[in-house]
Amino acid sequence: NAGVTQTPKFRVLKTGQSMTLLCAQDMNHEYMYWYRQDPGMGLRLIHYSVGEGTTAKGEVPDGYNVSRLKKQNFLLGLESAAPSQTSVYFCASRTADRPKETQYFGPGTRLLVL
Amino acid sequence: KNQVEQSPQSLIILEGKNCTLQCNYTVSPFSNLRWYKQDTGRGPVSLTIMTFSENTKSNGRYTATLDADTKQSSLHITASQLSDSASYICVVSAIGAGGGNKLTFGTGTQLKVEL
Numbered sequence: 001n002a003g004v005t006q007t008p009k010f011r012v013l014k015t016g017q018s019m020t021l022l023c024a025q026d027m028n029h030e031y032m033y034w035y036r037q038d039p040g041m042g043l044r045l046i047h048y049s050v051g052e053g054t055t056a057k058g059e060v061p062d063g064y065n066v067s068r069l070k071k072q073n074f075l076l077g078l079e080s081a082a083p084s085q086t087s088v089y090f091c092a093s094r095t096a097d098r099p100k101e102t103q104y105f106g107p108g109t110r111l112l113v114l
Numbered sequence: 115k116n117q118v119e120q121s122p123q124s125l126i127i128l129e130g131k132n133c134t135l136q137c138n139y140t141v142s143p144f145s146n147l148r149w150y151k152q153d154t155g156r157g158p159v160s161l162t163i164m165t166f167s168e169n170t171k172s173n174g175r176y177t178a179t180l181d182a183d184t185k186q187s188s189l190h191i192t193a194s195q196l197s198d199s200a201s202y203i204c205v206v207s208a209i210g211a212g213g214g215n216k217l218t219f220g221t222g223t224q225l226k227v228e229l
Contacts, residue, residue, distance in 0.1 A: 042118065042219030090157050100146060100165065105157030
């Protein structure tokens with residue numbers, strides 16, 4: 001049981017390049033999330049999904065797109081990377097047992113945009 | 115606007131000592147409050163969670179308290195160890211529709227435990 005895994009762990013991009021971050025979970029969770037973490041700021045929600053085939057915008061969605069074609073995978077895409085997207089990206093998934101829903105986080109992807 | 119404020123921003127303590135981290139929030143309607151531990155270069159890991167009716171929760175040497183009236187929480191670490199060095203993040207969940215509860219993350223308290 002690997003939990004939540006993220007690929008790649010680290011990436012350097014040039015401004016304007018595109019890339020896709022992959023998140024995979026093996027816990028059969030319905031809900032999945034993408035966050036970014038920047039120095040001096042709390043984690044901020046980019047996009048989330050409540051089930052296969054569904055996605056929704058979070059707090060800071062501009063410049064990102066997502067897809068949830070399979071229940072276990074949640075992809076985050078940057079179509080044209082900008083230096084402002086330099087950050088650490090975390091994927092999370094959760095159970096549905098309210099009110100004590102538990103989010104399990106992946107190890108993060110460190111992205112540097114030059 | 116929902117906000118979570120943590121203090122202190124950073125803290126250095128000697129191994130074996132106790133410490134208390136603070137979290138104040140303005141999140142409504144309140145669902146639950148969770149403390150996460152985030153080791154350097156890793157994702158956050160949940161330590162404790164408390165709902166409105168719970169005012170204390172322990173997980174080994176970690177004890178969290180919640181005062182829902184004053185909207186304050188604390189995380190007390192007893193007999194600190196070097197492995198406690200990490201960022202501790204307070205996360206407050208507001209009741210929401212559709213995709214579930216909305217989370218507001220604090221910026222964390224960076225704890226360093228030294229010999």
